[in-house]
Amino acid sequence: MEELDLARLTPEATPAALAEWHRHHEPGAELEVHGRWFGPVPFTLVAAGAGAAIVDATEGLGLAKWRLRREPTLADLVAPQLRALVVGLNPSVVAAETGVPFAGASNRFWGAALDANLVPADRDPWRAFVESHIGFTDLVKRATPRADSLTRAEYTEGADRLRVIVEWLAPAVICFAGLTGYRRAIDADAAEGAQPSRFGGALAYVMPNPSGANAHASRDALVAHLTAVRELGAT
16 A cells, blocks of 8 residues: 655645556545644545545644545645636546546536647646646545536535635635526525635636536636636736
């Protein structure tokens, strides 16, 4: 079993380290994490964001050890002070299998994000993360073929987890890619565009779901929304 020593990382670097582990292993792989956790958020939330289940935990005398199991989902790509954090409703099965958010063949996110100059390459979240400081996460971590199978409780729990992470890492803007999910999880009366209220201290923006199944949103509209997100993140 691989090991991760928290003494070699700052708390803020831990999510990306866990995402790197997730990236190179298949579902079911296990990782032992040990050391002292000094992060201002519970480690359980960081593990959940990393697409991992805690299958065993030992804590005491300031030291802790967790055994994580990689789940069939996406891992958060997050770090302090991102220019933008893009939030999907939940991973599709294709996205979970490929490790790429919005990976479906008909999903228009990446093409629109390229046209908006938000990301440097097609379907490459790590380049977007490292080169453009764009992060990715999901309201709900459970991968499904369709988002309509998600429950209100999952949305609520996911929004609570996400708010804590945003308060901790302080992205310039958080972009929710899906009005329906935002309404179910956060504000039932929301409209697309910049939101009047911040989310976890960050500017909040809601764009249409870029899925090809969403015929109400044109490609040009998606480009315009992601351009607005890029501009908000640069201010």
